Amino acid sequence: MTVKPEWSAGLAGIVGEERLLLGEEQREKLSKDYYWYSPVLEPLLRGKRADGIVQPEAEREVAEVLAYAYRHDIPVTTRGAGTGNYGQAVPLDGGLVLDLSRLDAVLEATDAFVRVQAGVRLGALEKRLREQGKELRIYPSTFMKATVGGFVCGGSGGIGSITYGNLWDGNVLEAVVWTMEESPRRLVVKGAELQAYIHNYGTNGVLTELTLPIAERTEWSQAVAQFDEFEAACRFCYALSLTDSIRKRLVAPVEWPIPSFFKPLVKKLESGAAACLLEVEEGNEAALAALAEAEGGRIGYAVPADRYRQGIGLSDFTWNHTTLWALNADPTLTYLQAGFDPIRFMEQISELKSRFGDELLLHLEFVRSGGTVMPSALPIVRYTTEERLYEIIAFCESIGVGINDPHTYKLESGGRGRLEAMLAAKRANDPKGLLNPGKLQLPVAGSARGDGR
Template sequence: MGNDWRTRIRQEIDEACLLWDETSRAKLSTDYHHFSPVLVKELQGKMAECIVSPRNEKELETILAFAAEEKVPVTVRGNGTGNYGQCVPLTGGIVVHFARMNRIAEIGDGYMIAEPGARMGRMEQAARAKGQEMLAMPSTYQSATIGGFLNGGFGGIGSIRWGTIWDGMVQSMKLKTIESPPATLYTTGNDMLPYLHTYGTVGVLAEVRVKLAPRVEWMQLAATFARWQDAVRFAQDVAADDAVGKRLVSAHEWPIPRYFQPLRLPEGRSAVLLEIDERHEAAVRSKCAEWNGSIELTVPAEKYHKGTGVSDFSWNHTTLWARKADPDMTYLQTTYSWDKLFEQMAALKAEFPEYINHLEFNRSAGQLRIAGLPLMRFESADRLNRIIDRCRELGVAVSNPHTWDLEDGGRSYEHHKLWELKRRNDPHLLLNPMKLRPAAGQAR
């Protein structure tokens, strides 16, 4: 990579698409990896040399061709709402910021076509105006982009009903290779799977067609319980009942609800946050009573997406609220066994008293799953690793959010197949370098 690329890029690319000042480069070279004290230390000072913001597909192709010719590393970025350091450029170069490629191209019966920089809140609003809605969204949907979500997310609001990004949410993808000139790839079905949740290391998303579901009138509830076990049993009951329509089932052990100041929940009680089909309110209230709970907050369907909602305290927003109150708080990402959940939680709590439970119910390949995003006060990387090791010994799967490495952080596909795609679509290995680690004994 020669020093003169910075001069040539001004000749090849409209100056209106370029940012060079240090403030912009620092801001757009980071994400929410400050959730992890480990990543804060490891990624300190990593910054792009230039930010490029394409306005359309043609400009994106010009950028990718330029980078291939000059051998400049390229890191793609949505809106930086992820928290693994996946859009932090480890080797400098260019960050391609998709904020201006944000067009919703088409909404039809059961689908939407959008550019990668389209914010998911706007997509949801547009879909609901047409009597439809998104299948799954992160808790940061108001600011998160569809490209960032597909490259770095997996589930969120709606995944209890429809599953994750690998469960039919995406109908087709248009991608670009990084070569001169870039090739255009159209993928559907199983061919798309290796491109999901791979941090933009194996191809550059240019457009996506996502599936839409019929619009449901969702009401919101917050239920509290004196006993954490009752809160979990209630959450399991609602999650497993196919007769109850739900978009969110999120359970929080006390003292986590203390961090949710806008909800004003009672002291000393664990909480379950719900988005349910308004037609099933009576059934959910009955289940709450059976498990000795109390409904503390009811938001009718006509106020859905108006002001603060219960989803603003779910998934990784939970961690955000906790860290607002205590910056030493951090978290893990786990998956429990449905039939061993209480045994696993008890064993972890006995050995690590700082482990505070936060559960999110979702589906994967049609099966109910319990994702954990437990909170804990950070003591040391060594203790964090001991907790991770103990989780795995107990059969609790861990996708480590304290690493920028794609494989350790929960890659989505066979490693060797990702490398086959990378070598084909990124022959100079310029896309998000170092995030996709070679397998043992494998050369880059």
């Protein structure tokens, strides 16, 4: 579809001509995210783009755009900073991209929480909070660019998850959600109702405001513990993760040769060694070294707390930033998203390495999910064919390694979020199915999953 001239006039009347973007280059740029991490998604989404970009600066404008689009049957795909990896912000059916990056006000900050508009950048918010003696509890590796709304609607966990868990573990307190109806409703959602809107890709409501719990500022030192064997690195990281006397923000063992992809860091690392990328509270250097020595390791590169956030940090090489460094080194690589058994993970790691060798390279991020310490992972895969990729996924699942498929844009196929709650909200809030269509399918009669894989 294309935006008809009368629609252009109507939308410009809401947000102003300067915030209705119709140029080809603008539409191309703001219809993309990092879906190209996936060789499966890249050809599927390459040519998709919006017919127009709308950039509201107030909630009132969001509501008016949604009402206008509803009356004219225009699909609406919400966008933050476009740092997602699954095509969350890519419009499959044209229509409008609703760019919320201009809703960037910090509305309230207390000792316990911060209330912000969806377009606030996490990096700027973290800087502001630390200046006030506070800090974010969790954030993604893309936090310098990512928005709060984009993280809540498209992410799950990240740096800090070793202490505070993922988004579903009490890390969102409240959300303001707008429905897409003839007269959009402003919902204030909290408690169990939030399950429908975390990691929802904007498919069942548009989040314009979020309230997040915050923590006291901690002085974080960074260190790399190095080991001759990846298994020893994993045992050390597990022991550290269970040591509550050491406060942690990041515990990430990385198998060689992945550290060789980290160009700004590799000269500071031991060639051939597994590297554990760590952020711990300053003053724990001796305890950290003792834990590493118990598993045959040693502390190598270190950054003191007074240099935290000065230049590139260790978290810039973890979570899905690891994939980006790998792709920069070898464009044929891709990745998976995996969850290991909290008890059997060492056995599972051994089985994967025995089966796939260097075809599957591991880096783990230890998290505390629902109160239980466990390793999550974004393994690097040497991609050959889609068929082989799904053979690897099938083997992972056969040994109890859960896979959230990052090679699909469909929520119900990717295994993310709380599907039944999201579907119920979709029915209630989006009667015409105009919010980010194609990403969340309402099941047809007699089907439990709709058209998912």
